Amino acid sequence: MTTAAASTAAIVLEMRDLSVSFPTETGTVSAVDGVSLDLAAGEIVGMVGESGCGKSVTGMSIAGLLPGSARVSGSVRLNGTELVGARESALRRVRGREIAYIFQEPMTSLNPVLTVGRQIGEVLQIHERMSRRAARVRAIDLLTLVGIPSAAHRVDAYPHQLSGGMRQRVMIAMAVACGPKVLVADEPTTALDVTVQAGILQVLRDLRDRLGTSILIITHDLGVIADIADRVVVMYAGRVVERAPITDLFAHPYHRYTAGLLSASPKPGRHASTTRLAEIPGLVPVLSTQPDACTFADRCPAADARCRDSAPPLEVARGGPDHLAACWHPCATQTQEANR
Amino acid sequence: MTVLTVPMAETGTAGITRRTRVLRRLRRNPLAVVSFVVLALAAVVALLSPWLAPYSVDQTDFARTLAPPGSAGHLLGTDDLGRDVLSRIMLGARASLQVGLLAVATSLVIGVPLGLAAGYFRAWDAVISRFTDLLLAFPFLIMAVGLAAIRGASLGNAAVAIGIAQIPGVIRVVRSDTLRLKSLDFVAAAVVDGASDLWVLARHILPNATSVILVQATVAIPAAILGEAVLSFLGLGIQPPAPSLGTMLATAQQFAARAPWAAVLPGVVIMGLALAFNVFGDALRDALDPKGDRR
Numbered sequence: 249m250t251t252a253a254a255s256t257a258a259i260v261l262e263m264r265d266l267s268v269s270f271p272t273e274t275g276t277v278s279a280v281d282g283v284s285l286d287l288a289a290g291e292i293v294g295m296v297g298e299s300g301c302g303k304s305v306t307g308m309s310i311a312g313l314l315p316g317s318a319r320v321s322g323s324v325r326l327n328g329t330e331l332v333g334a335r336e337s338a339l340r341r342v343r344g345r346e347i348a349y350i351f352q353e354p355m356t357s358l359n360p361v362l363t364v365g366r367q368i369g370e371v372l373q374i375h376e377r378m379s380r381r382a383a384r385v386r387a388i389d390l391l392t393l394v395g396i397p398s399a400a401h402r403v404d405a406y407p408h409q410l411s412g413g414m415r416q417r418v419m420i421a422m423a424v425a426c427g428p429k430v431l432v433a434d435e436p437t438t439a440l441d442v443t444v445q446a447g448i449l450q451v452l453r454d455l456r457d458r459l460g461t462s463i464l465i466i467t468h469d470l471g472v473i474a475d476i477a478d479r480v481v482v483m484y485a486g487r488v489v490e491r492a493p494i495t496d497l498f499a500h501p502y503h504r505y506t507a508g509l510l511s512a513s514p515k516p517g518r519h520a521s522t523t524r525l526a527e528i529p530g531l532v533p534v535l536s537t538q539p540d541a542c543t544f545a546d547r548c549p550a551a552d553a554r555c556r557d558s559a560p561p562l563e564v565a566r567g568g569p570d571h572l573a574a575c576w577h578p579c580a581t582q583t584q585e586a587n588r
Numbered sequence: 589m590t591v592l593t594v595p596m597a598e599t600g601t602a603g604i605t606r607r608t609r610v611l612r613r614l615r616r617n618p619l620a621v622v623s624f625v626v627l628a629l630a631a632v633v634a635l636l637s638p639w640l641a642p643y644s645v646d647q648t649d650f651a652r653t654l655a656p657p658g659s660a661g662h663l664l665g666t667d668d669l670g671r672d673v674l675s676r677i678m679l680g681a682r683a684s685l686q687v688g689l690l691a692v693a694t695s696l697v698i699g700v701p702l703g704l705a706a707g708y709f710r711a712w713d714a715v716i717s718r719f720t721d722l723l724l725a726f727p728f729l730i731m732a733v734g735l736a737a738i739r740g741a742s743l744g745n746a747a748v749a750i751g752i753a754q755i756p757g758v759i760r761v762v763r764s765d766t767l768r769l770k771s772l773d774f775v776a777a778a779v780v781d782g783a784s785d786l787w788v789l790a791r792h793i794l795p796n797a798t799s800v801i802l803v804q805a806t807v808a809i810p811a812a813i814l815g816e817a818v819l820s821f822l823g824l825g826i827q828p829p830a831p832s833l834g835t836m837l838a839t840a841q842q843f844a845a846r847a848p849w850a851a852v853l854p855g856v857v858i859m860g861l862a863l864a865f866n867v868f869g870d871a872l873r874d875a876l877d878p879k880g881d882r883r
Contacts, residue, residue, distance in 0.1 A: 313780060344781035351780075356773040361795045361878055370791065371781045406878040422781065 260429050260462045261287035261310070266322035266332070268305050268314065268486075279305040281486040281538040282322070284562075287430060290456055292463045294477030294494070296470060296509070300532040302486040303466045307432045310464075311347045312339040326430065345375040348423035352435035354415035358407035364391070364418045365403035371425040390421040393458075394451050413444035417451060424455055431455070433465045437472055449476045470513050474498060479570075482506045485532055485543040488562055492571040502565040502573035504548045542576065550577040613875040620871030626864040634682035641675035646829040654847040667836075667850045668843055676831040677857055683832040684813045684858070687747045687825075688865075691812035692805050694751025699758025700801060704789050706759060707766025717763075720756045728753040728815075729822070736824040743816075743832075746825035750815040754808050761804050765797045799873040806869025810862030817858075833858050 268280040280302040287293055295303050308314050310324055312331060324331045326346055331339065351357055359367060368390055369383030378386065384403065391399035394417040407415060416436065423431055433452065437445035453476060455461050467473060473480055473494070480497045482490040482505065490503040501507045508528040530547040540559050545551040554576050562574040614620045633640060642663075649670035657665040657673075664673040706716035732749035739745050769775060770793065778788050817834020819825035826832045833854040840851035 311780070340782045340784060342782070343779070344783075349777075349780045351773065351777065353773050357777045359774040359778075359792050359796070361798075362791075370778070370783070374782055374784075374787065408879050419777070422777075 258289045259286050260289050260327060261285075261464075262323075262325040262328075263287075263306075263310070264323040264325075266306065266309060266320070266324060268302070268309055268321075269319045271317055271319070275536045278535045278538050279318075279486055280309070281535075283483070283486075283488050285481060285488070285491075287462045287464060289429075289462055290460045291479065292452070292456055292465060292477050294473035294480045295464060295466045295483060296468060296473050296480060297483035298468060298509075298528075298532050300485075300534070301483040303468075303483050304434050306483070307349075307434050307464060307466050310430070310432060311343045311349070312336075313343075313349075341375070344371050344423075344428070345426040346428055347430045347432065348426070348428040350416070350419050350423050350431065350433040350436045352438050354412050354419050354439060357419055358415055360407055363404050363406055364410070368403075368418065368422050368425055371422055375426050386425070387421070390425055391418070393424070393455075394418075394421045395447065395454075396421075411444075412440055413447060416440060416444075416448055420448070420451055420455070424459065424461065427459055428461060431461050431463045433463060435467055436465065438467070438469070445472070446475075452476060470509060482509070485535060486538065487543060487574065489544065489575070490565075490573040491562070492565075492573075493568075496568065496571045500571075502571070502578035503544075503575045504550055504577065504579060505544050506573075507579050508547075542574075550579070552577070610875045614871060617871050617875070619867050620875070623864040623868040623871065626860060627868060630681055630685065630861055630864070633678050634685045637678040637682045641672075641678045643672035643675040645671065645676050645679050645831050647671065654843065654850070656847070657849050657853075664853055665847070665849050667840065667847070671829075673836075673850055673853055676836055677833070677854055680831040680833040680836055680854060681857055681861070683743055683826055683830065684816060684834065684861070687743060687750065687816040687832070688809040688812040688861075690744065690747035691750035691754060691815070692808045694748055695754035695758050695808060696801065696805060698751075699755045700762050700794075702755075703759040703762025704766050704793060704797075707763040708770055708785065708789055708793065713763075716759065720759045723752070724756045729818075732819055732824050733822075736819075741824050741827060743826050746816055746819045747812070749819070749824075750812045753815070754812065757808070758801075758804055761800050762797055765800045766793055769793045769796050798876060802869050802873050802876075806865045809865045810858070813858055813861065 263283060263285040266280055266283045267278070269276050269278045283302075283306055285293070295306065297303050305314065309318070309320055310331065312334065314320065320332055322332060326342065331342065358364065365384050365387040368387040369378070369380060372378040372383040372386055373380070388399045388403050391402060396402050396414060396417050402410070407418075410418065420436075431452075436452070437448050440448065449472065452463055452465070456463055465472065465476060477494050479491070479493055481488055482497075482503060484505045490497065490501065490506045497506065498510070501510055505528070508526070511526040512528060514525060528547055533543060533546070535543065541557060542548070542551065542555040542560055545555040548555065560574045560576045562572050565571045565573040565578055614624070649666065651670065652659070652662070652666055653668055653670040655662050655666040655670075657663065659665060662672050662674070664677065667673055667676070702716050702719075706713045728749075731752065732746065735745050735749045775788055775792050778792055783791070813833065816825050816832060817837055820832050820835040821838040826835060828835065836854040837851055837858070840847070840854070844851045
């Protein structure tokens with residue numbers, strides 16, 4: 249339902265053929281290869297994949313946050329404005345105001361010598377030239393918005409006086425202070441325990457509903473994705489291998505990698521004592537150049553000569569027009585078994 | 589794991605301004621109070637010494653040279669020229685404190701920005717660090733002699749020379765702390781929020797580096813007081829007959845066996861000041877640390 253609404257809503261962020269590589273001492277490392285992605289207003293898109301798949305690099309590259317050595321090509325447009333190759337001063341105006349970020353480490357992402365109110369107010373001081381007094385009042389509102397009780401009190405607390413979940417809420421308050429159009433949440437709940445995680449996800453959902461913020465949530469936790477996302481993008485070794493509405497992906501994964509990820513996750517009612525979780529053998533490869541082949545071939549149970557000779561294009565799979573996969577041998581019936 | 593009650597400390601400190609919290613912590617620390625009283629006393633004496641001193645500093649009394657402490661009219665005795673030791677210590681402390689503060693101010697004003705720049709901007713690091721090496725390689729006394737030759741021997745020039753000699757230490761300490769702080773997540777978070785380099789340095793790095801700068805300063809002030817003694821001894825600092833604690837210590841050495849008080853008393857004052865600065869700096873650093881209330 250949300251997906252249908254999202255596909256007709258205005259596209260806020262348009263990523264086309266984004267590639268990122270890093271020169272290292274042992275040669276170039278290709279981190280992201282030709283990723284295209286649209287984010288509609290008020291949409292929550294999940295980006296999932298193992299460590300080293302290029303999820304975070306993709307997220308960081310949106311607002312030009314990669315180190316200077318990174319070589320970025322392709323296009324990222326925010327409401328039509330090109331961000332790849334934009335001047336640092338232009339990017340600074342975008343960061344925090346139009347595109348905001350939440351990271352994994354709420355414990356260390358706050359300055360220990362500033363009260364949380366001052367830190368939230370900082371964003372407002374930078375972008376909206378707000379006075380310190382006005383910023384403080386807004387900070388209290390924002391803390392209330394992200395569900396911190398007795399916000400008027402907590403605004404003067406130092407980070408060490410708050411729990412991990414509280415700090416992540418503060419980080420979210422900072423991120424949404426200027427009402428950004430896009431929020432990139434990079435593993436926002438990984439450092440938190442599950443009950444706190446549920447609360448944080450609820451806050452993100454609320455923000456989307458109230459402020460219409462589009463959210464790109466990057467995680468390796470399929471549970472988080474299932475909980476919050478409208479659409480899912482599965483990344484592997486720098487490429488998008490599958491893109492689908494949330495229910496389609498979990499019901500009919502087409503790409504072998506997606507199927508592997510799903511069967512590697514525990515499900516309610518299936519006991520570890522009776523069925524061992526399936527793992528995907530091997531590791532995500534570190535690629536110096538992107539080969540004209542399926543990068544998952546070496547770990548794939550269905551790989552054949554064709555997979556090693558040419559890269560499968562990301563094309564519409566059998567499920568529907570919104571469901572795309574890049575696989576020569578997509579699984580249809582097998583996954584039903586794998587899922588069971 | 590499910591305890592969600594709010595710790596008392598949290599409700600206790602929220603709503604109190606930073607200044608009152610820091611002052612309250614300082615008051616609770618007896619060492620801080622004692623060292624503050626010593627420094628305040630020294631400051632008052634230094635400021636008012638021209639009026640407080642019982643004698644003029646160059647008033648000699650050749651009938652009563654090297655009188656021991658407690659002699660009539662001379663509470664702390666007299667020196668080899670019959671000058672009142674108490675009066676000279678009071679004015680000497682004034683000169684020494686001036687030199688100490690001026691020197692440290694010089695080194696901080698130049699060293700802190702350079703240290704921040706060297707730690708934060710990679711491109712500047714090489715240049716600033718070579719400048720630091722250059723300053724370190726330059727002998728302190730030669731530089732002081734050079735400065736005195738150009739601008740004349742005076743208390744101010746001695747202080748500036750000492751301050752310049754202290755710049756490398758400040759740069760290195762601030763640079764290394766900046767390097768550490770720069771890699772922390774909250775700095776990255778500020779950049780992500782659209783903060784400029786200057787903003788990050790002023791709002792995030794400098795406040796977190798305050799503690800190391802304070803410690804560096806409290807070590808540097810006594811060092812500057814001693815440095816002034818060296819320069820004055822060589823005739824490059826304060827010109828006799830004006831007293832400083834350093835010159836008093838140096839000249840009294842000649843007759844230290846006959847009149848130890850003339851050397852010991854200024855030495856005790858130097859030591860007391862140095863100790864007070866160190867202890868107070870330490871206490872101030874603890875009080876400024878937002879996490880300090882956990883104890």
